[in-house]
Amino acid sequence: MKKLFLVILLALSQISFAQNYKIIYNTFFEGKENKNQDPTIIFTNDQQTFIVSDKIAKSAKEIPFEIQKISRADNTVIQYAFLQNNQVSEYQNNEILAKQKFELKSDTKKILGYNCKKAVTSINSNTMEIWYTNDLKVKGSPTILGQDLGLVLEITRNGNSTTKATEISEVKNFSVENIFAKKKITATDELSYKDLLWKSRFTTIPIFENETINFTNYLKSDEKILRFAKGTIILKKVKYPKIESNSNVFVELTEQSAGDAYDRTGTVFIIPQNKEKSFFDALQNGTKTVPTFDNGNGKTYQGVITTEAYEPALELMRFFTPFGIQQFNHLKLKDKNWHDKVQYRQDISDLKEILSGKEFWTGVFIGNYDKNGHKISLEVTVHKDGLDVFKNNTVIPLFNTLNIMEMDGQDYATMFDSPKGLITNFTLTKDLKNVKLRYITTGHGGWENGDEFLPKENKINVDGKEIFSFIPWRTDCGSYRLYNPASGNFSNGLSSSDYSRSNWCPGTTTNPNYISLGDLKAGNHQIQVLIPQGEKEGNSFSSWNVSGVLLGDQ
Template structure:
């Protein structure tokens, strides 16, 4: 009888303990310094559930999106709630992750807030995680999904520098979790949940979705997409939100061959429209309606430099298609498993001042003469960030010699065969501090002796003084061989896509050079680009696609 009473008594104590809800607050620190900018983590835990959130969420002051995690006991099912918007909540359940956790249990002990704790160690993605847990309270839980089977986790240390540790434990009669997790909740699978939560953390502007860029008389504009130069240019008007100083802007284009087997020049650009004439006028009325540039070599180049009434297009990203990716993947070579898509992604935060809170024509050009051409997807994403690498508030277009209207009669950029090269005059209405030239350059043309395959020095002069000189050259083109199934193979064992080139490779983005110009005073200035362009050989000629915008603070 006495044994039964004792058993019943201890069972009652366990029930009371497991039914009791504890509120435990934790602080985050890094290298011994408390991370005051982070809202403290805390949990509500009892024998049936463990909620993980933070003070901002509890006080319903957290910015969207945010996440609350619940671990159901004793199954240790992880239920995640993603709050994407005030009226949009998604959830998913994971019944396996906790069971898969493995730990090395050590004999080390210490006390945290008066409770005897033991240490367990695990490794995750090359990170060493040390977990201190206690069995004194007869419940399991913690500020992370890690260690839910061990006991009550009071401290987690990662790589001896990142620490989350309990600072207070108290009993509570009830929580306000029902006031936070309420309303309609949409359940989804784990990958779908992660994808939706991830994408909700930034703004996505869809520009082009599965659009064809080709050469065909049948290419026509529609209500959303304008097409020019026989379909080699596509254009769409995009509305940008106001972009704050603490946000980054990225552009991402994905490209596949839809019939064209060759490597081609591509560019993503936008059209400034703050003057009486714009590049858009040239698209609609013809390249020769744009301002002309002449440097004494007998040729005329239209729409490439600014005037009082015109600004050239601003290049966002220069890219190059690979040899026939996807469409020509049927070409088999031993040991080669071809990629199916060429991705191009680039940080363009420095252009933010000219994008923020504006409606702009965004265009993409791929120079080709193929009816199938290429298929592209383009989006721009805006991300909240603590990085402030680019602090310029001014973007001034200076030149863009990429012959975007090539298939509508715009000439190749061969102006560097004259001593004058490219010469641009511009006027600053105000002083420009910390001025930089955002300069993109690629050499083209010819075969073995053309500037595509011969290194050439680019020299930049400001107000008659050379301020920068370099040789743009890429030697890593062979790294992208698997993007080029139609690349020709030569008797020497190389493929065309292996060859080094003047600042580009098939299947890659060409990065801008950021050239410091110091402080520029208000008034008239000049910038000159000189390149020793190679001579014409029969029908083969060389050219250089260069674009430049002036960045700085006014």
Template sequence: MKNLILFFTLFFFGTTFSQNYKITYLKSSNGSLIENQDPIVVFTSADVTQIGSKNIFNGKADFPNETTIIDRKTNSFNQVANLNTTKTIHSKDSISLGKQTFDYLSDTQKILGYHCKKAKTIVNSNTIELWYTDELKVKGAPTILGQNLGLVLEMVRNGNFVIKATKVEEIKLFPTKPDLSKSIDMLTYKDLLWKSRFTTISVFKEQIINFSDASKSSDSILCFANGTIAVRKIKIPEIKVGSQIFVDVTEQSNGDAYDRTGSFFIIPTDKPISFLDGMRNGVKTLPIYNNGNGKEYQGVVAKENYNPIVELMRFFTPFGVKQYNTLQLKDKTWAENVLYRQDVSDLRTMLSGKEVWVGINIGNYDKGGHKVSANITIHNEEETKSKPTQIVPLFCTNNIMEMAGQEYGTMFSSDKGLEVTFILDKPMRNAKLRYITTGHGGWENGDEFVPKKNTILLDRKEVFSFTPWRQDCGSYRLSNPASGNFPNGLSSSDYSRSNWCPGTVTNPIFIDLGDLEAGNHTLQIKIPQGLPEGNSFSSWNVSGILIGE
């Protein structure tokens, strides 16, 4: 009987008083604690370690949030992510912990009264120093790194970023372990976790942009100009001030071998006439701009009853990416597609909480054309104080409806160039012109290959001038399999151009206009456009919007 009592006594104390610890860590940078941080918390025992944050374990963390559970018996770990209130994902890694290697150094120090030894390793060119103790007979660390060293109480990255234990507590109970029965592969896990951190609005998915009488609209996507334009209405949620907004377009050839002008754009519908009316009813129904050179330019400047399109992003297709990858050159591995991505956070007030018409266009005359996907992504930041922003669309000479008869931007052949008059109902402070410009005329003396000065005048006074020119086009050779090769050893896609390259985005520039008073103003763009040669002519695609407080 005494032996039986002794057995149960040993079993009781052996299970109840096993060593379980809670360690709290804080992060500092360049010797200063990071403000308003959520402390890292590690729970650890002989068999299990859990890593998270104070708010996660208290059920107060924002979504998404992530914890790590190490199984010391199998030397593996599970990454667990709560994407929202109803969806949790996890993935198991049985390899990474066993691959970690360290240099063991002779340095020692005491942290929170515990004798610590030092190990060092290099991860992605970062030097990591870890201080760990064996005195508590358990292992753990505030990250996956160093889990098998001992109990890591301090980590130092590159000498200036530190994660250091501030408290070690012995505890009786661990946090509840989540259900780990349905695992996904780590690559899928990381992708789902990354995508859950921002909002993605899918605008177009593998949309064909081609030139064909067979191109038809669907219930959600309208096609115009023989299929060279696709348009749809989307709803954009409220976007917090200070958040980042990006647009991205993925393109590959579906038959067209040439470099083409593309545009991802918004159609303002706040005035009686819109560009959408011109697409539906014909380009001649759009307001006309006439600068005295004998041509009529449809829908290119703002009028009292009309706003031109606003370009989110101007992009240029390369020569036949994907479709013509079978054209082989030694030591050249062609890209499968081209990704264009741009920050458009400055257009927040045009997008936030709105239903907007969004379109995409690639000017081409090919039946196969191009295949594109396009998204808008919203990346929330902390709310910031900001003055209200006004956005005033002014002009766009990019002839989106080229294949439906819209005139090319050749108005710069006259001294008047492009001129738009606009009215401000109230003063605008810190006004800026968001200006996109590219020159075209694809022969030796065409403006595509000849630098030309752009001059901007406000109320008849010059405010800015520059010569838009790209000299980095050769950087994108691997996106241009069908680009022609010349006797001098260059390919067509290598040549410098007037602010664009095959396979790139043309970024807007921001021109300071200062404080503008309420009332009438005139903005003028002058470019010394080259003269025609035979059937060849030059043109300029310029677009501009006014942004200010």
């Protein structure tokens, strides 16, 4: 009995006097310490190691964050993701440390007074130099790399980027363990863990999920989704969150054919309602209820320019469906493995000022004449701490000639056959600095002599002076052949989807052009768009879909 008591006492004394260490690591580039960094901290003893950032160790309030734990008994790495709503996801990896291979060198040096040895390895073509010590009889590292070598005090990547221990101290306990208190931890697999953590780093605004855009006389609007123009437009009221100035905003749309074999024009848009009338009036009551544009060519164009009493639809993203993706994947060609969907994703951070904290009717249009049409999903994501490129605090929609209500009689944008082209008059109530025109343009119409396949110069005049001119043209359409299973193949060895086009390709988005206008004073102004539109040939005609939004600082 006395011997057993001595054994228990010895075990308890070893636990009581276990050495717990806290190591702080800072990062350096080319020998200079990085400013405004959040240092990495590890807590380690002979049983376990925790990796955490200094900010999290002091106050674990900014969700999401990760904590990594290494169990020394079996060298298991456990990753914890702390998510919204008090959720914690856990993933265990029993093999990652055993798979690490190092070339042990004879080099030695001292770091913070401890004798260190050198090991070298390669990670994704990056040369990693690791300095570790066995003086403290514990293991640990500021990353998963080198956890089983000893206590890693320095890691240098490619000879210039270094993470280095700057302070080592003994502690009584691991304060990081308090972060786990009263948390329900859910175990998951590796991919699910990464997906949960990734998605928790930004805000997702779901808008449409697997919705049909088709051509039908049987509209099926409900209390959430409205359908117009014989089903070719779907619309939903969306409340956008408050968006910080340094956030990035992305719109993402996924599309598949549900029956339509052709390439079609599509647009994602919002409907500003700051004036007496808006594009929503046209959708509800017909195009005759909104102002028209007349440049003397004998036609009138409904709802395309801003007026004192009307705002046009504001285009977030223009896209073009490919030829029959998914629905026509049974059309086999050798060495062609068709994609089953298109994902269009575009940065719309320049428009965040108008979206921030507001509610908009948000819609998608795909011009088509097929009863089965297309399937789409749409979401907007907001990412904090991004790159604030344009820094504009003002967004003013000016014109949008894309005939979103084509199937309800809205005319094609053929106004460029007149020398006047498109003219938009607008009034600024305040001076506007660093003004840019967010300009999207695509040409359309028939083979050979149609403007879809002919380079045409676009000219932008502001207050009577030419400001900018360019030829919008895409030569990379052949890059997207695998999106286009139903694209016709011709005797010259090309497919229809291969041909260069006026600023678009089947299966792509069209990027905006940002045209600098300098500073504009308060008062009346005019923007004119001139394009040498091709002449009508029989039943074939050309048109140009252009949209313009004014960006600037007040």
